[in-house]
Amino acid sequence: xxxxxxxxxxxxxxxxxxxxxxxxxxxxxxxxxxxxxxxxxxxxxxxxxxxxxxxxxxxxxxxxxxxxxxxxxxxxxxxxxxxxxxxxxxxxxxxxxxxxxxxxxxxxxxxxxxxxxxxxxxxxxxxxxxxxxxxxxxxxxxxxxxxxxxxxxxxxxxxxxxxxxxxxxxxxxxxxxxxxxxxxxxxxxxxxxxxxxxxxxxxxxxxxxxxxxxxxxxxxxxxxxxxxxxxxxxxxxxxxxxxxxxxxxxxxxxxxxxxxxxxxxxxxxxxxxxxxxxxxxxxxxxxxxxxxxxxxxxxxxxxxxxxxxxxxxxxxxxxxxxxxxxxxxxxx
Amino acid sequence: xxxxxxxxxxxxxxxxxxxxxxxxxxxxxxxxxxxxxxxxxxxxxxxxxxxxxxxxxxxxxxxxxxxxxxxxxxxxxxxxxxxxxxxxxxxxxxxxxxxxxxxxxxxxxxxxxxxxxxxxxxxxxxxxxxxxxxxxxxxxxxxxxxxxxxxxxxxxxxxxx
Numbered sequence: 001x002x003x004x005x006x007x008x009x010x011x012x013x014x015x016x017x018x019x020x021x022x023x024x025x026x027x028x029x030x031x032x033x034x035x036x037x038x039x040x041x042x043x044x045x046x047x048x049x050x051x052x053x054x055x056x057x058x059x060x061x062x063x064x065x066x067x068x069x070x071x072x073x074x075x076x077x078x079x080x081x082x083x084x085x086x087x088x089x090x091x092x093x094x095x096x097x098x099x100x101x102x103x104x105x106x107x108x109x110x111x112x113x114x115x116x117x118x119x120x121x122x123x124x125x126x127x128x129x130x131x132x133x134x135x136x137x138x139x140x141x142x143x144x145x146x147x148x149x150x151x152x153x154x155x156x157x158x159x160x161x162x163x164x165x166x167x168x169x170x171x172x173x174x175x176x177x178x179x180x181x182x183x184x185x186x187x188x189x190x191x192x193x194x195x196x197x198x199x200x201x202x203x204x205x206x207x208x209x210x211x212x213x214x215x216x217x218x219x220x221x222x223x224x225x226x227x228x229x230x231x232x233x234x235x236x237x238x239x240x241x242x243x244x245x246x247x248x249x250x251x252x253x254x255x256x257x258x259x260x261x262x263x264x265x266x267x268x269x270x271x272x273x274x275x276x277x278x279x280x281x282x283x284x285x286x287x288x289x290x291x292x293x294x295x296x297x298x299x300x301x302x303x304x305x306x307x308x309x310x311x312x313x314x315x316x317x318x319x320x321x322x323x324x325x326x327x328x329x330x331x332x
Numbered sequence: 333x334x335x336x337x338x339x340x341x342x343x344x345x346x347x348x349x350x351x352x353x354x355x356x357x358x359x360x361x362x363x364x365x366x367x368x369x370x371x372x373x374x375x376x377x378x379x380x381x382x383x384x385x386x387x388x389x390x391x392x393x394x395x396x397x398x399x400x401x402x403x404x405x406x407x408x409x410x411x412x413x414x415x416x417x418x419x420x421x422x423x424x425x426x427x428x429x430x431x432x433x434x435x436x437x438x439x440x441x442x443x444x445x446x447x448x449x450x451x452x453x454x455x456x457x458x459x460x461x462x463x464x465x466x467x468x469x470x471x472x473x474x475x476x477x478x479x480x481x482x483x484x485x486x487x488x489x490x491x492x493x
Contacts, residue, residue, distance in 0.1 A: 012455035041444050042365040042451030199444040284424040
């Protein structure tokens with residue numbers, strides 16, 4: 001049986017302590033800059049805060065993984081290299097990377113620190129994953145959310161590293177690490193600036209009848225009726241009209257969250273080494289609730305007991321959940 | 333502006349001033365996460381109360397005052413919801429995204445300002461509500477307990493105690 005480590009989000013130092021106290025095996029976090037894919041206002045860690053966080057986590061036996069999972073613009077690598085140097089100095093347990101140049105720098109400069117391949121690298125085939133393992137010494141791959149469990153089981157047999165899969169949270173997969181929708185409207189890059197739908201470009205407008213529209217850079221991307229559940233203001237989750245679809249429809253994806261709580265035993269059986277919970281942008285309340293629920297579930301499964309995973313739907317986007325491609329390739 | 337609303341604002345203002353100064357002194361790291369939005373005027377609107385709250389989190393000139401709704405300043409950002417939801421969001425006992433998804437929480441204006449305020453408050457350890465109540469001793473704690481009893485916990489709080 002795999003170890004089934006629980007990898008938990010930490011957007012702030014307080015959230016990190018909450019995750020650690022709730023039973024995280026590892027927490028992942030980032031600096032307050034473009035080196036990570038949750039470069040949101042008011043979120044993330046200063047170097048001093050990360051230093052304290054590493055001490056706190058390690059004292060309780062929890063690992064700290066530093067997300068450096070964005071792509072430096074050509075020729076502008078210093079920020080990523082400095083972040084790697086700082087993380088290594090502070091004693092993080094692994095770097096989560098997507099860019100080959102960042103991976104190569106860390107492999108050359110900080111070979112004592114583990115490299116995990118971010119979902120943002122979109123490496124889903126054994127050939128691609130083996131390349132990162134052989135060239136940069138990657139020890140773990142975070143798989144894109146496009147594979148079924150039988151496919152994951154087969155990949156596991158064909159690669160020399162551990163597998164981490166998302167089990168809960170935002171399900172905006174597109175082609176991970178390749179999405180440029182935000183760039184088209186805002187000029188900022190999800191993959192290089194680390195921000196999808198920057199808050200400074202988001203506006204919500206409410207009409208007298210209770211209808212709410214969400215806008216990004218002045219473009220309306222969805223409109224919710226007075227009693228309708230809402231979702232994140234991302235282009236991929238918006239509803240649009242088209243000549244062949246005069247009624248607004250979800251052209252890309254739907255506002256729905258991944259929830260694999262029912263599939264945990266099968267994922268463990270498939271050889272998945274670590275389970276990732278999405279949500280560094282979410283609150284301590286979310287971290288406490290989701291980490292606690294999955295901690296109990298994983299412990300129950302490993303002890304041969306049935307797992308109780310009720311009540312997670314309240315924390316899902318649009319209050320809707322899916323098992324996505326893990327269950328079937330026809331989830332839409 | 334109703335007389336009741338105006339009277340409520342006058343009565344509660346000394347408490348608000350004391351509370352916000354205490355919180356600012358105990359949690360100075362709040363302000364760093366607010367960044368440029370220390371100068372933003374937030375209007376926090378608990379829909380059941382007879383007044384709204386005007387917050388400008390400038391560490392050098394803190395403003396936190398009760399205002400009748402029809403006399404409130406034009407806000408940079410508006411946050412509206414039931415009183416207990418807002419209280420629990422402040423204490424990170426509720427998840428803001430979940431409250432937004434369920435439409436229990438309404439925001440408008442400068443979204444970045446709201447996100448920064450949310451993240452700044454979320455990084456505070458412990459309960460600001462409990463700290464505030466403790467400032468007023470046993471009566472304060474009793475009032476908070478009564479508020480929590482009288483105002484229902486939101487349905488979004490799947491993990492609320």
